[in-house]
Amino acid sequence: MGTQPEAPSRTYLVRTYGCQMNVHDSERLSGLLEEAGYTAAPEGTDADVVVLNTCAVRENADNRLYGNLGHLRPVKDARPGMQIAVGGCLAQKDRGEIVRRAPWVDVVFGTHNVGSLPALLDRARHNAEAQVEIVESLEVFPSTLPAKRDSAYSGWVSISVGCNNTCTFCIVPSLRGTEKDRRPGEILAEVQALVDQGVLEVTLLGQNVNAYGVEFRDRGAFGDLLRATGRIEGLERVRFTSPHPREFTDDVIAAMAETPVVCHQLHMPLQSGSDDVLRRMRRGYRQERYLGIIDRVRAAMPDAAITTDIIVGFPGETEADFQQTLDVVRAARFSSAFTFQYSKRPGTPAAEMDGQVPKDVVQERYLRLTALQDEISWGENRKLVGRKAELLVAAGEGSKDAATGRLSGRARDGRLVHFTAADGVRPGDVVETVVTDAKPHFLVADGALLSHRRTRAGDASAAGVRPTTPGVSLGMPRIGVPAPLAPVGDC
Secondary structure, rough: OOOOOOOOOOOEEEEOOOOHHHHHHHHHHHHHHOOOEEEOOOOOOOOOEEEEEEEEOOOOHHHHHHHHHHHHHHHHHHOOEEEEEEEHHHHHHHOHHHHHOOOOOEEEEOOOOOOHHEEEEHHHHHHOOOOOEEEOOOOOOOOHHHHOOEEEEEEEEEEEOOOOOOOOOOOHHHHOOOEEEEOOHHHHHHHHHHOOOOOOOEEEOOOOHHOOOOOOOOOOOHHHHHHHHHHOOOOEEEEEOOOOHHHHHHHHHHHHOOOOOOOOOOEEOEOOOHHHHHHHHHHOOOOHHHHHHHHHHHHHOOEEEEEEEEEEEOOOHHHHHHHHHHHHHHHHOOOOEEEEEEOOOOOHHHOOOOOOOOOOHHHHHHHHHHHHHHHHHHHHHHHOOOOOHHHEEOOOOOOHHHHHHHEEEEEEOOOOOEEOOOOOOOOOOEEEEEEEOOOOOOEEEEEOOEEEOOOOHHHHHHOOOOEEOOOOEEEEOOOOOOOOOOOOOOO
Protein backbone atom coordinates (compact mmCIF):
# COMPACT_ATOMS: atom_id res chain seq x y z
CA MET A 1 0.00 0.00 0.00
CA GLY A 2 1.59 3.30 -1.10
CA THR A 3 2.10 6.27 1.17
CA GLN A 4 -0.43 9.05 1.02
CA PRO A 5 0.89 12.27 -0.56
CA GLU A 6 1.39 15.12 1.89
CA ALA A 7 -1.39 17.70 1.93
CA PRO A 8 -0.12 21.00 0.56
CA SER A 9 0.65 23.54 3.26
CA ARG A 10 -1.66 26.50 3.71
CA THR A 11 -0.44 29.70 2.08
CA TYR A 12 -0.29 33.20 3.57
CA LEU A 13 0.01 36.84 2.52
CA VAL A 14 0.88 39.72 4.85
CA ARG A 15 -0.10 43.24 3.79
CA THR A 16 1.58 46.07 5.69
CA TYR A 17 0.38 49.62 6.29
CA GLY A 18 2.20 52.41 8.12
CA CYS A 19 5.61 52.87 9.66
CA GLN A 20 8.90 50.96 9.77
CA MET A 21 7.77 49.33 13.03
CA ASN A 22 4.89 47.75 11.15
CA VAL A 23 7.19 46.62 8.32
CA HIS A 24 9.40 44.89 10.86
CA ASP A 25 6.40 43.42 12.71
CA SER A 26 5.26 41.96 9.38
CA GLU A 27 8.61 40.20 9.03
CA ARG A 28 7.89 38.63 12.41
CA LEU A 29 4.39 37.61 11.33
CA SER A 30 5.80 35.93 8.21
CA GLY A 31 8.40 34.12 10.32
CA LEU A 32 5.77 32.91 12.79
CA LEU A 33 3.51 31.61 10.04
CA GLU A 34 6.36 29.78 8.30
CA GLU A 35 7.46 28.23 11.57
CA ALA A 36 3.85 27.05 11.99
CA GLY A 37 3.97 25.33 8.57
CA TYR A 38 2.48 27.97 6.27
CA THR A 39 4.17 28.99 3.01
CA ALA A 40 4.16 32.34 1.26
CA ALA A 41 1.49 32.56 -1.46
CA PRO A 42 3.01 32.79 -4.95
CA GLU A 43 2.78 36.21 -6.59
CA GLY A 44 -0.63 36.84 -8.13
CA THR A 45 -2.44 34.00 -6.34
CA ASP A 46 -5.03 34.07 -3.58
CA ALA A 47 -3.77 33.05 -0.15
CA ASP A 48 -5.40 30.77 2.41
CA VAL A 49 -4.59 33.32 5.12
CA VAL A 50 -4.45 37.08 4.55
CA VAL A 51 -3.04 39.19 7.38
CA LEU A 52 -3.59 42.96 7.37
CA ASN A 53 -1.03 44.70 9.62
CA THR A 54 -2.68 48.05 10.22
CA CYS A 55 -1.71 51.60 11.13
CA ALA A 56 -3.76 54.03 13.24
CA VAL A 57 -1.62 57.10 12.56
CA ARG A 58 -2.11 57.71 8.85
CA GLU A 59 -5.13 59.71 7.73
CA ASN A 60 -8.23 57.65 6.86
CA ALA A 61 -6.54 54.48 8.16
CA ASP A 62 -9.87 53.00 9.24
CA ASN A 63 -11.56 53.73 5.90
CA ARG A 64 -8.67 52.07 4.13
CA LEU A 65 -8.90 48.98 6.35
CA TYR A 66 -12.64 48.50 5.87
CA GLY A 67 -12.30 49.15 2.14
CA ASN A 68 -9.69 46.39 1.90
CA LEU A 69 -11.80 44.05 4.02
CA GLY A 70 -14.74 44.74 1.71
CA HIS A 71 -12.66 43.73 -1.31
CA LEU A 72 -11.59 40.53 0.46
CA ARG A 73 -15.13 39.42 1.33
CA PRO A 74 -16.09 38.02 -2.11
CA VAL A 75 -12.66 36.38 -2.36
CA LYS A 76 -13.28 34.61 0.92
CA ASP A 77 -16.84 33.66 -0.06
CA ALA A 78 -15.48 31.93 -3.15
CA ARG A 79 -12.64 30.22 -1.26
CA PRO A 80 -13.82 27.85 1.51
CA GLY A 81 -11.43 27.73 4.44
CA MET A 82 -9.80 31.09 3.73
CA GLN A 83 -9.03 33.16 6.85
CA ILE A 84 -8.55 36.90 7.36
CA ALA A 85 -6.58 38.31 10.30
CA VAL A 86 -6.24 41.96 11.32
CA GLY A 87 -3.40 43.13 13.57
CA GLY A 88 -1.39 46.24 14.31
CA CYS A 89 -2.21 49.62 15.82
CA LEU A 90 -5.73 49.98 14.44
CA ALA A 91 -6.60 46.53 15.77
CA GLN A 92 -5.22 47.55 19.19
CA LYS A 93 -7.37 50.71 19.10
CA ASP A 94 -10.63 49.41 17.64
CA ARG A 95 -10.69 45.91 19.18
CA GLY A 96 -14.13 44.29 18.78
CA GLU A 97 -15.31 47.03 16.43
CA ILE A 98 -13.52 45.35 13.53
CA VAL A 99 -15.51 42.10 13.85
CA ARG A 100 -18.72 44.07 14.31
CA ARG A 101 -18.19 46.01 11.08
CA ALA A 102 -16.60 43.12 9.16
CA PRO A 103 -17.96 39.86 10.62
CA TRP A 104 -16.12 37.81 7.96
CA VAL A 105 -12.81 38.56 9.77
CA ASP A 106 -11.50 35.49 11.62
CA VAL A 107 -8.81 36.91 13.92
CA VAL A 108 -8.08 40.31 15.50
CA PHE A 109 -4.84 40.70 17.48
CA GLY A 110 -2.99 43.70 18.89
CA THR A 111 0.49 45.17 18.91
CA HIS A 112 1.40 43.39 22.16
CA ASN A 113 0.55 39.81 21.16
CA VAL A 114 1.93 39.33 17.65
CA GLY A 115 3.19 35.89 18.69
CA SER A 116 -0.38 34.65 19.23
CA LEU A 117 -1.33 34.74 15.55
CA PRO A 118 -0.81 31.05 14.59
CA ALA A 119 -2.70 29.83 17.68
CA LEU A 120 -5.54 32.28 17.07
CA LEU A 121 -5.88 31.10 13.46
CA ASP A 122 -6.05 27.47 14.64
CA ARG A 123 -8.60 28.37 17.32
CA ALA A 124 -10.78 30.31 14.87
CA ARG A 125 -10.72 27.35 12.46
CA HIS A 126 -11.56 24.86 15.22
CA ASN A 127 -14.29 26.93 16.87
CA ALA A 128 -15.68 28.31 13.59
CA GLU A 129 -15.93 31.79 15.12
CA ALA A 130 -13.87 34.96 15.22
CA GLN A 131 -11.09 35.20 17.80
CA VAL A 132 -10.29 38.63 19.23
CA GLU A 133 -7.28 38.84 21.53
CA ILE A 134 -5.97 42.24 22.55
CA VAL A 135 -3.62 42.42 25.52
CA GLU A 136 -2.69 45.62 27.33
CA SER A 137 1.03 45.10 27.74
CA LEU A 138 3.85 43.44 25.87
CA GLU A 139 3.85 39.65 26.35
CA VAL A 140 7.07 38.83 24.48
CA PHE A 141 9.60 41.25 23.01
CA PRO A 142 9.00 40.96 19.23
CA SER A 143 12.63 40.18 18.44
CA THR A 144 12.42 36.92 20.41
CA LEU A 145 9.99 35.77 17.71
CA PRO A 146 11.05 34.24 14.39
CA ALA A 147 11.29 36.52 11.37
CA LYS A 148 11.41 36.07 7.62
CA ARG A 149 13.22 39.13 6.31
CA ASP A 150 12.10 41.07 3.23
CA SER A 151 15.61 41.96 2.04
CA ALA A 152 18.75 39.92 1.43
CA TYR A 153 21.03 42.90 2.03
CA SER A 154 19.36 45.23 4.54
CA GLY A 155 17.66 44.42 7.84
CA TRP A 156 15.64 46.10 10.58
CA VAL A 157 16.73 45.45 14.16
CA SER A 158 14.43 46.65 16.96
CA ILE A 159 16.27 48.05 19.96
CA SER A 160 13.13 49.17 21.81
CA VAL A 161 9.36 49.23 21.49
CA GLY A 162 6.88 51.73 22.83
CA CYS A 163 7.35 55.38 23.74
CA ASN A 164 7.39 57.46 26.95
CA ASN A 165 6.58 60.76 25.20
CA THR A 166 3.20 62.49 25.34
CA CYS A 167 3.10 64.38 22.03
CA THR A 168 -0.45 65.69 21.77
CA PHE A 169 -0.90 64.70 18.12
CA CYS A 170 0.25 61.08 18.52
CA ILE A 171 -1.72 58.02 19.54
CA VAL A 172 1.22 55.60 19.35
CA PRO A 173 2.11 55.49 23.09
CA SER A 174 -1.41 54.38 23.98
CA LEU A 175 -1.26 51.62 21.33
CA ARG A 176 2.31 50.37 21.72
CA GLY A 177 2.78 51.15 25.40
CA THR A 178 5.67 52.62 27.35
CA GLU A 179 9.24 52.11 26.20
CA LYS A 180 10.77 48.67 26.67
CA ASP A 181 14.48 48.33 25.88
CA ARG A 182 16.34 45.24 24.77
CA ARG A 183 19.70 44.47 26.35
CA PRO A 184 22.70 45.41 24.19
CA GLY A 185 24.00 41.84 23.94
CA GLU A 186 20.69 40.65 22.53
CA ILE A 187 20.65 43.41 19.89
CA LEU A 188 24.24 42.73 18.84
CA ALA A 189 23.48 39.01 18.61
CA GLU A 190 20.64 39.69 16.18
CA VAL A 191 22.84 41.97 14.07
CA GLN A 192 25.52 39.27 14.03
CA ALA A 193 22.95 36.66 12.97
CA LEU A 194 21.96 38.84 10.00
CA VAL A 195 25.57 39.56 9.02
CA ASP A 196 26.32 35.82 9.17
CA GLN A 197 23.73 35.45 6.38
CA GLY A 198 25.28 38.15 4.20
CA VAL A 199 23.34 41.24 5.27
CA LEU A 200 25.44 44.39 4.73
CA GLU A 201 23.26 47.07 6.29
CA VAL A 202 21.13 47.27 9.42
CA THR A 203 18.78 49.97 10.64
CA LEU A 204 18.36 50.20 14.41
CA LEU A 205 14.70 50.80 15.04
CA GLY A 206 12.78 52.38 17.89
CA GLN A 207 9.76 54.59 18.34
CA ASN A 208 12.18 57.01 20.03
CA VAL A 209 15.44 55.32 19.16
CA ASN A 210 17.90 57.62 20.93
CA ALA A 211 16.04 57.35 24.25
CA TYR A 212 17.42 53.80 24.31
CA GLY A 213 18.74 52.92 27.76
CA VAL A 214 16.04 54.75 29.72
CA GLU A 215 14.80 51.48 31.17
CA PHE A 216 18.20 50.59 32.61
CA ARG A 217 19.10 54.22 33.38
CA ASP A 218 22.07 54.61 31.04
CA ARG A 219 22.00 57.89 29.13
CA GLY A 220 25.03 56.87 27.08
CA ALA A 221 23.57 53.53 26.02
CA PHE A 222 22.62 54.53 22.49
CA GLY A 223 26.02 55.99 21.62
CA ASP A 224 27.69 52.88 23.07
CA LEU A 225 25.36 50.67 21.02
CA LEU A 226 26.27 52.50 17.80
CA ARG A 227 29.98 52.02 18.51
CA ALA A 228 29.57 48.33 19.39
CA THR A 229 27.42 47.62 16.32
CA GLY A 230 30.12 49.25 14.22
CA ARG A 231 32.66 46.71 15.46
CA ILE A 232 30.80 43.72 13.97
CA GLU A 233 32.97 42.35 11.19
CA GLY A 234 31.30 42.23 7.79
CA LEU A 235 28.71 44.90 8.57
CA GLU A 236 29.15 47.83 6.18
CA ARG A 237 26.38 50.28 7.02
CA VAL A 238 24.43 51.20 10.15
CA ARG A 239 21.46 53.56 10.19
CA PHE A 240 18.88 54.38 12.87
CA THR A 241 15.37 55.80 13.04
CA SER A 242 13.72 57.80 14.45
CA PRO A 243 15.50 59.92 17.09
CA HIS A 244 13.85 62.67 19.13
CA PRO A 245 15.52 66.09 19.50
CA ARG A 246 14.78 66.19 23.23
CA GLU A 247 17.01 63.18 23.95
CA PHE A 248 19.63 63.84 21.27
CA THR A 249 23.08 64.12 22.87
CA ASP A 250 26.53 65.18 21.73
CA ASP A 251 27.71 61.65 22.53
CA VAL A 252 25.46 60.29 19.75
CA ILE A 253 26.96 62.84 17.33
CA ALA A 254 30.43 61.72 18.38
CA ALA A 255 29.51 58.04 17.95
CA MET A 256 28.21 58.74 14.44
CA ALA A 257 31.34 60.67 13.48
CA GLU A 258 33.82 58.20 15.05
CA THR A 259 32.29 54.94 13.82
CA PRO A 260 33.09 54.39 10.12
CA VAL A 261 30.15 52.10 9.34
CA VAL A 262 27.56 54.47 10.86
CA CYS A 263 26.10 56.37 7.92
CA HIS A 264 26.15 60.16 7.94
CA GLN A 265 22.39 60.28 7.64
CA LEU A 266 20.06 61.66 10.29
CA HIS A 267 16.28 61.73 10.28
CA MET A 268 15.41 64.32 12.92
CA PRO A 269 11.67 65.14 13.20
CA LEU A 270 11.05 68.89 13.54
CA GLN A 271 7.20 68.91 13.43
CA SER A 272 7.09 72.72 13.71
CA GLY A 273 9.49 75.65 13.78
CA SER A 274 7.29 77.66 16.14
CA ASP A 275 8.06 77.51 19.85
CA ASP A 276 4.39 78.11 20.69
CA VAL A 277 3.27 75.22 18.47
CA LEU A 278 6.03 72.95 19.82
CA ARG A 279 4.80 73.73 23.35
CA ARG A 280 1.21 72.76 22.41
CA MET A 281 2.57 69.63 20.75
CA ARG A 282 4.48 68.81 23.99
CA ARG A 283 7.64 68.13 22.02
CA GLY A 284 10.03 69.07 24.83
CA TYR A 285 12.41 71.27 22.78
CA ARG A 286 12.33 74.64 21.06
CA GLN A 287 13.60 76.04 17.77
CA GLU A 288 16.98 77.15 19.18
CA ARG A 289 17.77 73.69 20.58
CA TYR A 290 16.73 72.00 17.35
CA LEU A 291 18.92 74.19 15.13
CA GLY A 292 21.78 73.80 17.59
CA ILE A 293 21.69 70.03 17.10
CA ILE A 294 21.72 70.48 13.32
CA ASP A 295 24.72 72.84 13.56
CA ARG A 296 26.68 70.40 15.76
CA VAL A 297 25.91 67.45 13.47
CA ARG A 298 27.16 69.41 10.46
CA ALA A 299 30.27 70.56 12.29
CA ALA A 300 31.17 66.95 13.07
CA MET A 301 30.00 65.53 9.71
CA PRO A 302 29.87 68.18 6.96
CA ASP A 303 28.59 65.59 4.48
CA ALA A 304 25.60 64.56 6.65
CA ALA A 305 22.22 64.34 4.93
CA ILE A 306 19.53 65.48 7.36
CA THR A 307 15.85 64.71 6.79
CA THR A 308 12.81 65.57 8.88
CA ASP A 309 9.06 65.35 9.52
CA ILE A 310 6.86 68.47 9.57
CA ILE A 311 3.18 68.87 10.42
CA VAL A 312 1.36 71.81 8.83
CA GLY A 313 -1.79 73.31 10.35
CA PHE A 314 -1.56 72.04 13.93
CA PRO A 315 -4.40 73.50 16.05
CA GLY A 316 -3.74 77.14 16.83
CA GLU A 317 -1.02 77.53 14.18
CA THR A 318 -1.01 81.15 12.96
CA GLU A 319 0.57 82.52 9.82
CA ALA A 320 3.40 83.83 12.02
CA ASP A 321 3.91 80.33 13.45
CA PHE A 322 4.02 78.89 9.95
CA GLN A 323 6.56 81.52 8.85
CA GLN A 324 8.82 80.33 11.68
CA THR A 325 8.60 76.79 10.30
CA LEU A 326 9.65 78.10 6.88
CA ASP A 327 12.54 79.98 8.54
CA VAL A 328 13.80 76.78 10.22
CA VAL A 329 13.51 74.86 6.94
CA ARG A 330 15.62 77.52 5.21
CA ALA A 331 18.21 77.45 8.01
CA ALA A 332 18.40 73.65 8.32
CA ARG A 333 18.53 72.95 4.57
CA PHE A 334 17.13 69.43 4.88
CA SER A 335 17.99 67.04 2.09
CA SER A 336 14.32 66.01 2.14
CA ALA A 337 11.27 66.27 4.38
CA PHE A 338 8.17 64.21 5.01
CA THR A 339 5.43 66.83 5.22
CA PHE A 340 1.94 66.19 6.58
CA GLN A 341 -1.27 68.18 6.76
CA TYR A 342 -2.60 67.97 10.31
CA SER A 343 -5.78 65.95 10.67
CA LYS A 344 -7.55 64.93 13.84
CA ARG A 345 -6.72 61.57 15.37
CA PRO A 346 -9.49 60.46 17.74
CA GLY A 347 -8.09 59.76 21.17
CA THR A 348 -5.34 62.39 21.02
CA PRO A 349 -5.38 65.66 23.05
CA ALA A 350 -4.85 67.71 19.88
CA ALA A 351 -8.15 66.48 18.45
CA GLU A 352 -9.97 68.37 21.24
CA MET A 353 -7.92 71.57 21.06
CA ASP A 354 -9.40 74.92 20.13
CA GLY A 355 -8.17 76.69 17.02
CA GLN A 356 -8.53 73.88 14.47
CA VAL A 357 -7.14 75.40 11.25
CA PRO A 358 -9.48 75.41 8.21
CA LYS A 359 -8.66 72.78 5.61
CA ASP A 360 -8.11 75.30 2.79
CA VAL A 361 -5.61 77.25 4.93
CA VAL A 362 -3.74 74.04 5.79
CA GLN A 363 -3.60 73.07 2.12
CA GLU A 364 -2.25 76.47 1.04
CA ARG A 365 0.47 76.40 3.69
CA TYR A 366 1.35 72.82 2.82
CA LEU A 367 1.90 73.77 -0.84
CA ARG A 368 4.16 76.66 0.16
CA LEU A 369 6.19 74.39 2.43
CA THR A 370 6.63 71.60 -0.13
CA ALA A 371 7.61 74.11 -2.83
CA LEU A 372 10.30 75.56 -0.55
CA GLN A 373 11.60 72.13 0.50
CA ASP A 374 11.71 70.90 -3.12
CA GLU A 375 13.78 73.96 -4.03
CA ILE A 376 16.18 73.31 -1.13
CA SER A 377 16.40 69.57 -1.87
CA TRP A 378 17.22 70.26 -5.49
CA GLY A 379 19.88 72.78 -4.52
CA GLU A 380 21.49 70.37 -2.05
CA ASN A 381 21.42 67.54 -4.60
CA ARG A 382 23.00 69.71 -7.32
CA LYS A 383 26.04 70.16 -5.07
CA LEU A 384 26.72 66.43 -5.50
CA VAL A 385 26.94 66.44 -9.30
CA GLY A 386 30.44 65.32 -10.31
CA ARG A 387 31.10 63.55 -7.01
CA LYS A 388 31.65 59.84 -6.47
CA ALA A 389 28.94 57.80 -4.77
CA GLU A 390 29.17 54.33 -3.26
CA LEU A 391 25.82 52.61 -3.75
CA LEU A 392 24.26 49.55 -2.18
CA VAL A 393 22.21 48.27 -5.12
CA ALA A 394 18.53 48.10 -4.22
CA ALA A 395 15.54 46.13 -5.48
CA GLY A 396 12.35 47.91 -6.47
CA GLU A 397 13.46 51.45 -5.64
CA GLY A 398 13.30 52.82 -9.19
CA SER A 399 9.83 52.62 -10.74
CA LYS A 400 11.13 53.59 -14.19
CA ASP A 401 14.37 51.59 -14.18
CA ALA A 402 13.17 49.07 -16.77
CA ALA A 403 12.24 51.85 -19.21
CA THR A 404 15.42 53.87 -18.69
CA GLY A 405 17.92 51.01 -18.63
CA ARG A 406 19.00 51.91 -15.13
CA LEU A 407 19.31 50.27 -11.74
CA SER A 408 18.93 52.04 -8.40
CA GLY A 409 20.83 52.12 -5.15
CA ARG A 410 21.24 54.03 -1.93
CA ALA A 411 24.28 56.15 -1.22
CA ARG A 412 25.77 56.07 2.26
CA ASP A 413 23.89 59.27 3.10
CA GLY A 414 20.59 57.61 2.18
CA ARG A 415 20.02 59.42 -1.09
CA LEU A 416 18.46 57.42 -3.94
CA VAL A 417 20.64 57.21 -7.07
CA HIS A 418 19.53 55.81 -10.43
CA PHE A 419 22.58 54.54 -12.32
CA THR A 420 23.40 52.94 -15.66
CA ALA A 421 22.73 49.19 -15.58
CA ALA A 422 25.70 46.88 -16.15
CA ASP A 423 25.91 43.13 -16.69
CA GLY A 424 26.12 41.10 -13.53
CA VAL A 425 25.07 43.83 -11.10
CA ARG A 426 22.48 42.51 -8.62
CA PRO A 427 20.55 43.93 -5.66
CA GLY A 428 22.85 43.61 -2.67
CA ASP A 429 26.03 44.27 -4.65
CA VAL A 430 28.05 47.45 -4.10
CA VAL A 431 29.00 49.79 -6.95
CA GLU A 432 30.84 53.07 -7.22
CA THR A 433 29.83 55.68 -9.76
CA VAL A 434 29.82 59.43 -10.43
CA VAL A 435 26.71 61.60 -10.09
CA THR A 436 25.85 63.23 -13.42
CA ASP A 437 22.49 64.91 -12.72
CA ALA A 438 20.30 65.92 -9.81
CA LYS A 439 16.56 66.15 -9.25
CA PRO A 440 14.76 67.24 -6.07
CA HIS A 441 14.09 63.66 -4.92
CA PHE A 442 16.90 61.61 -6.47
CA LEU A 443 20.27 61.66 -8.23
CA VAL A 444 21.29 60.23 -11.61
CA ALA A 445 24.61 58.59 -12.54
CA ASP A 446 24.59 57.90 -16.28
CA GLY A 447 28.29 57.19 -16.77
CA ALA A 448 30.16 53.90 -16.65
CA LEU A 449 30.62 52.31 -13.25
CA LEU A 450 33.94 52.97 -11.53
CA SER A 451 33.74 49.65 -9.67
CA HIS A 452 31.45 46.72 -8.94
CA ARG A 453 31.83 44.44 -5.92
CA ARG A 454 29.87 41.21 -5.86
CA THR A 455 28.68 40.31 -2.36
CA ARG A 456 27.14 37.43 -0.46
CA ALA A 457 24.01 39.59 -0.20
CA GLY A 458 23.94 39.83 -4.00
CA ASP A 459 24.33 36.04 -4.27
CA ALA A 460 21.40 35.53 -1.88
CA SER A 461 19.29 38.14 -3.65
CA ALA A 462 19.89 36.49 -7.04
CA ALA A 463 19.00 33.08 -5.57
CA GLY A 464 15.79 34.41 -3.98
CA VAL A 465 17.08 33.58 -0.50
CA ARG A 466 16.09 35.84 2.40
CA PRO A 467 17.61 35.86 5.90
CA THR A 468 15.62 34.28 8.70
CA THR A 469 16.10 34.80 12.41
CA PRO A 470 14.26 32.22 14.52
CA GLY A 471 14.11 34.46 17.58
CA VAL A 472 17.35 35.80 19.02
CA SER A 473 17.83 35.58 22.76
CA LEU A 474 20.49 37.26 24.86
CA GLY A 475 23.84 36.75 23.18
CA MET A 476 22.76 33.41 21.70
CA PRO A 477 21.61 33.64 18.07
CA ARG A 478 20.55 30.31 16.65
CA ILE A 479 22.06 31.01 13.22
CA GLY A 480 25.77 30.37 12.88
CA VAL A 481 28.19 31.14 15.68
CA PRO A 482 28.89 34.84 16.17
CA ALA A 483 32.29 36.19 17.03
CA PRO A 484 32.65 37.16 20.70
CA LEU A 485 30.93 40.45 21.37
CA ALA A 486 32.60 43.26 23.25
CA PRO A 487 30.72 44.16 26.45
CA VAL A 488 28.50 47.19 26.09
CA GLY A 489 26.95 49.08 28.96
CA ASP A 490 24.90 47.00 31.37
CA CYS A 491 24.29 43.63 29.75
